[in-house]
Amino acid sequence: MLFRQLEYLVALSRERHFARAAQACYVSQPALSEAIRKLEDELDVPLVRRGRKYEGLTPEGERIVLWAQRILADRDSLKSEVTALRSGLSGRLRIGAVPTASGAVAQLTGPFCAEHPLVTVEVRADMQSDDILRQLQNFEIDAGITYLHRDLPEGFQAVPLYQERYVLLTEAADGLAQRTEATWAEASRLPLCLLTGAMQGRRVLDELFAEAGLRPSPRVETDSVAALFAHVRTGRWASIVPHTWLHVFGVPHGMRAVPMTDPDRAVPIGLVTTSRDPVSPMARALTQTAHRTDVAAILERLPGD
Incomplete structure (x- = not known):
């Protein structure tokens, strides 16, 4: 069994296509296919469901991929360990x-x-x-x-x-912007732009709103924190962002960041x-x-x- 055969199998599992896997490994498709076939012969189990095109790995193949990933990771770690001992x-x-x-x-x-x-x-x-x-x-x-x-x-x-703490990001002219803190109930009544529901950061916000007996109804959703800042800058929207992002963007001109309370929670x-x-x-x-x-x-x- 060669490391190269395991690399080919992992690439095929990742790319789900013989030609793309071969390209990722910088070999020809026949060479990759033959190496995987030899691995099947050596292990005496079918690894790939073959038809007119790639149809996925067999259950045995799925298990062998996990071992292959571990073996290759251990090989790389061994190389790194030796290099670190020698030169850092x-x-x-x-x-x-x-x-x-x-x-x-x-x-x-x-x-x-x-x-x-x-x-x-x-x-x-x-x-x-x-x-x-x-x-x-x-x-x-x-x-x-x-x-x-x-x-x-x-x-x-x-x-x-x-x-992770949370701040209400809003335009400077908004009434809440003059406050030292804002409640989740007050934020829920604003035209909000929030992360999408598929993202963990949004699910955390939903849990905090629910703790206050609220359910937010954002007009705009995005998978980008930068997009939240961009929407607030227009003056039409408010958002709730982690305080750490203020260390990246600061508080842009024309905006205010007001700490969220009631409930006052951190994750x-x-x-x-x-x-x-x-x-x-x-x-x-x-x-x-x-x-x-x-x-x-x-x-x-x-x-x-």
């Missing part, structure tokens, strides 16, 4: 983040890159919580920054980073990695950075306080 950590760190936490990622990547100058960082923002856990499990990312207000499934571990955000042993060098190094960095203290004060 190098390679690529892959981080996934929910949209509302994207503004806080830089609080970790900055000190991480200073500590590990040979590592490049790839941040995949705008991810949903379930996708982060799935990609961690499939070794497609090294770490995720997501909500911790519910128990993590078995096989994951977390480092709490900060408590924990943390760094999530798999709990397998040994942990990958990238995940271990980022976790160490997270323990040494007081992200909560950095984000505690709103700009302009």
